[in-house]
Amino acid sequence: xxxxxxxxxxxxxxxxxxxxxxxxxxxxxxxxxxxxxxxxxxxxxxxxxxxxxxxxxxxxxxxxxxxxxxxxxxxxxxxxxxxxxxxxxxxxxxxxxxxxxxxxxxxxxxxxxxxxxxxxxxxxxxxxxxxxxxxxxxxxxxxxxxxxxxxxxxxxxxxxxxxxxxxxxxxxxxxxxxxxxxxxxxxxxxxxxxxxxxxxxxxxxxxxxxxxxxxxxxxxxxxxxxxxxxxxxxxxxxxxxxxxxxxxxxxxxxxxxxxxxxxxxxxxxxxxxxxxxxxxxxxxxxxxxxxxxxxxxxxxxxxxxxxxxxxxxxxxxxxxxxxxxxxxxxxxxxxxxxxxxxxxxxxxxxxxxxxxxxxxxxxxxxxxxxxxxxxxxxxxxxxxxxxxxxxxxxxxxxxxxxxxxxxxxxxxxxxxxxxxxxxxxxxxxxxxxxxxxxxxxxxxxxxxxxxxxxxxxxxxxxxxxxx
Amino acid sequence: xxxxxxxxxxxxxxxxxxxxxxxxxxxxxxxxxxxxxxxxxxxxxxxxxxxxxxxxxxxxxxxxxxxxxxxxxxxxxxxxxxxxxxxxxxxxxxxxxxxxxxxxxxxxxxxxxxxxxxxxxxxxxxxxxxxxxxxxxxxxxx
Numbered sequence: 001x002x003x004x005x006x007x008x009x010x011x012x013x014x015x016x017x018x019x020x021x022x023x024x025x026x027x028x029x030x031x032x033x034x035x036x037x038x039x040x041x042x043x044x045x046x047x048x049x050x051x052x053x054x055x056x057x058x059x060x061x062x063x064x065x066x067x068x069x070x071x072x073x074x075x076x077x078x079x080x081x082x083x084x085x086x087x088x089x090x091x092x093x094x095x096x097x098x099x100x101x102x103x104x105x106x107x108x109x110x111x112x113x114x115x116x117x118x119x120x121x122x123x124x125x126x127x128x129x130x131x132x133x134x135x136x137x138x139x140x141x142x143x144x145x146x147x148x149x150x151x152x153x154x155x156x157x158x159x160x161x162x163x164x165x166x167x168x169x170x171x172x173x174x175x176x177x178x179x180x181x182x183x184x185x186x187x188x189x190x191x192x193x194x195x196x197x198x199x200x201x202x203x204x205x206x207x208x209x210x211x212x213x214x215x216x217x218x219x220x221x222x223x224x225x226x227x228x229x230x231x232x233x234x235x236x237x238x239x240x241x242x243x244x245x246x247x248x249x250x251x252x253x254x255x256x257x258x259x260x261x262x263x264x265x266x267x268x269x270x271x272x273x274x275x276x277x278x279x280x281x282x283x284x285x286x287x288x289x290x291x292x293x294x295x296x297x298x299x300x301x302x303x304x305x306x307x308x309x310x311x312x313x314x315x316x317x318x319x320x321x322x323x324x325x326x327x328x329x330x331x332x333x334x335x336x337x338x339x340x341x342x343x344x345x346x347x348x349x350x351x352x353x354x355x356x357x358x359x360x361x362x363x364x365x366x367x368x369x370x371x372x373x374x375x376x377x378x379x380x381x382x383x384x385x386x387x388x389x390x391x392x393x394x395x396x397x398x399x400x401x402x403x404x405x406x407x408x409x410x411x412x413x414x415x416x417x418x419x420x421x422x423x424x425x426x427x428x429x430x431x432x433x434x435x436x437x438x439x440x441x442x443x444x445x446x447x448x449x450x451x452x453x454x455x456x457x458x459x460x461x462x463x464x465x466x467x
Numbered sequence: 468x469x470x471x472x473x474x475x476x477x478x479x480x481x482x483x484x485x486x487x488x489x490x491x492x493x494x495x496x497x498x499x500x501x502x503x504x505x506x507x508x509x510x511x512x513x514x515x516x517x518x519x520x521x522x523x524x525x526x527x528x529x530x531x532x533x534x535x536x537x538x539x540x541x542x543x544x545x546x547x548x549x550x551x552x553x554x555x556x557x558x559x560x561x562x563x564x565x566x567x568x569x570x571x572x573x574x575x576x577x578x579x580x581x582x583x584x585x586x587x588x589x590x591x592x593x594x595x596x597x598x599x600x601x602x603x604x605x606x607x608x609x
Binding site for chain 2: 053055056114115116117232234235236237238239289321322323324325
């Protein structure tokens, strides 16, 4: 989301719904682009091709179409159902201890068009997203009888400002609005907030080019981690706009005091605490307009005090020449992320799995990929499972929910937040169709008890931290 | 000494065409200066100024080019200078458009191509305007 224009152009690679036409005479000047074979960009050592700087960025904007009778595709042995429809742009979800699901809905950002390009790019990109009104609220979904149908749908809280990250710590429900971290007192079973929220701290919100504020709680609940995206693709709004941006804050849950926990993360759009280790993990959206195969978005454990490169470099020490003045010291200090997920896939959701998700998906993390715009050949538009071994990602990502972008080139949905329900379900927010999907293993009977109380307990302390 | 008046009535350059032609020059020059300021200060606002000045310059260039094209079709005599004006304007327009795309890149991604193109386009814009104002005059004497 956000970030805009640059990169390469094969003359045949342009698909912008006829809005931009490249005169033939310019084709010679366009970058090479259009490589048919994509480099392997998943895992710990992604292949990083040369930067491409053509005249126009490759763009291929999603062409939205209703789901109709279609459904997302899930692996054999799994079912998918829509448990809520007609929402006001669902982004992240939270599974509460009693099984209720909270959905954060809204559209944020107020970045003004600074250049002619912003007007054109904004217009084109808006075609690939929903046009419904921003919900600015939390909706609570309830399945009272455990039949997998969430017949209860109530507004838990409204009048919020583009809420995104959610976390529950005991009886405190934290919500990261686009401009502030707020807290609602919460009792199990509650379907409506008892009053307006209490502000814990303001969050950086000027311009809000990347407006989403991801949220996770430390295992002991003392701290909250807030992901704050950069205010530009690559500093084109100036360095002063980047104060307190592109970083993860550690916020004291009681006092609201905060400090940067890790920096140089261009757009950390989802945070989750790993069950067991208690480590903080993040998915991060990397920079655009360096070509269709740069820069891979990634999943990484977040080191306290770590610097991850933005804006000066990417994937460790690969310098981005678009940043002036450059900073060789910062480049030298940049940490390589743990695991690449592919360029432009737009990772927006992260949740660690539990055994209740089925034997093939026990150990690892689910990642929601909203899908690309800065690439003629679409990437993302699915939910993948990253297998873990010994607490680290191991092996290639496995498709878990696909079919958001059909073979007909039309896009029916775009996944955002993913949340593992410890009872054995993956909740997927779809901000194009305004639907919440629930994927369950087939053998999971309606009245099934969660496999082990221990699993549930662990997952909840961490799961509560999983927006 | 004979003073010969041209037999046909010749009109000066149309005032509106003059505005289109002449306006592009300071706007391209502004683009160039803003680009230079960005390269020497790294202040992004100069790059923003350059982008917008370039849009303004391109609007006037486009209108002047259109006018020039029609003039070319309607010219009966002295097609040469009209053609030169048209070709210069065409060059300004094409290079200016490429420059606009270059200026749509983020941050320092516009450089150094942006500055180089701004220099070339500014020079060509001056030449096109010069040629445009040279084509038709009143009171031509021999």
